[in-house]
Amino acid sequence: NAGVMQNPRHLVRRRGQEARLRCSPMKGHSHVYWYRQLPEEGLKFMVYLQKENIIDESGMPKERFSAEFPKEGPSILRIQQVVRGDSAAYFCASSPSDTPSYGYTFGSGTRLTVV
Amino acid sequence: AQSVTQLDSQVPVFEEAPVELRCNYSSSVSVYLFWYVQYPNQGLQLLLKYLSGSTLVKGINGFEAEFNKSQTSFHLRKPSVHISDTAEYFCAVSAAGYSTLTFGKGTMLLVSP
Numbered sequence: 001n002a003g004v005m006q007n008p009r010h011l012v013r014r015r016g017q018e019a020r021l022r023c024s025p026m027k028g029h030s031h032v033y034w035y036r037q038l039p040e041e042g043l044k045f046m047v048y049l050q051k052e053n054i055i056d057e058s059g060m061p062k063e064r065f066s067a068e069f070p071k072e073g074p075s076i077l078r079i080q081q082v083v084r085g086d087s088a089a090y091f092c093a094s095s096p097s098d099t100p101s102y103g104y105t106f107g108s109g110t111r112l113t114v115v
Numbered sequence: 116a117q118s119v120t121q122l123d124s125q126v127p128v129f130e131e132a133p134v135e136l137r138c139n140y141s142s143s144v145s146v147y148l149f150w151y152v153q154y155p156n157q158g159l160q161l162l163l164k165y166l167s168g169s170t171l172v173k174g175i176n177g178f179e180a181e182f183n184k185s186q187t188s189f190h191l192r193k194p195s196v197h198i199s200d201t202a203e204y205f206c207a208v209s210a211a212g213y214s215t216l217t218f219g220k221g222t223m224l225l226v227s228p
Contacts, residue, residue: 004158033215040124042205042220043159056215091158100147100209101166104216106158 004029004094005074006107013082013114021077021110025094032075033104034067037089049075050098082114117142117208121219128226130198136191136222138206148189149207149216150180159205165189176200201226 005024013019025032030051035043045059049069060067064082069075079086089111093104122137140146147166151159163174170182180191189206203223207216 006158031214035218040220042121043218045215045217048215093159095214098214100214100216101164103149103161103164104159106151106160108156108158 004092004105004107006090006092006110008110009108011110011112013112015083015114016081019079019082019086019112019114021079021090021092021112022074023077023092023094023107024074025092026096026105029094029096029105031095031098032069033093033095034075034077035091035093037091037109043091046077055098079112082112084114087112087114117146117210117217119206119208119217119219121206121222123222124220125223125225128196128224130226130228131195133194134192134196134200134224136204136206136224138189138191138219140187140189140206140208142187142208142210145211147209147211148180148182149209150174150178150189150191151205151207151218152176153203153205153221155202162191162204196224196226198226198228200224 032049034046047067048056064080066078089109091109093106118141120139128134149164150162153159163172165172165182173179203221205221206219
């Protein structure tokens, strides 16, 4: 009964490098959400995807950040040319439906540290 | 747009004492409400949710919450806490017809012996 799988759990990148965060949703879930958690700021919505489609990216920074959820394989959150301010915990959640009544199932997160 | 305010960033309590974690929300449309718990270095786990119907919602681990539409609140309560309840608790809201959840900043519940 695998839940939402995120990898890596911890990622260290030097400034200017690229970070790739992966998320495999629960079996049967086709809706994926990415959130970023900064200390004492709670979780901030970044992007909502369904298979091969970005549904809502209103929370994504305009530059350097991109996300995809291909037909096959995990969802990827990509951060290009990372800066210190990108250091945070990034959580992926999945849902079987676009109806919020189901709530989300969260992964354990990827903790990105930019040095 | 929706917003969530968690009034306390930290709540210290003694073991076996009752606790209430406060949550107020703002929305111009009807909402669904959620409480999640996050243990250190882990993801978020759903505690309970309010969709419709009875305003008193019971969740896992002995927690319950009451939806108060007039006060736009959804406070979380537990009559007797355990050390293992030490964690961060997040209130979240979703507007009917929207998929995304908006979270509060969280309340750290610190239970001491």
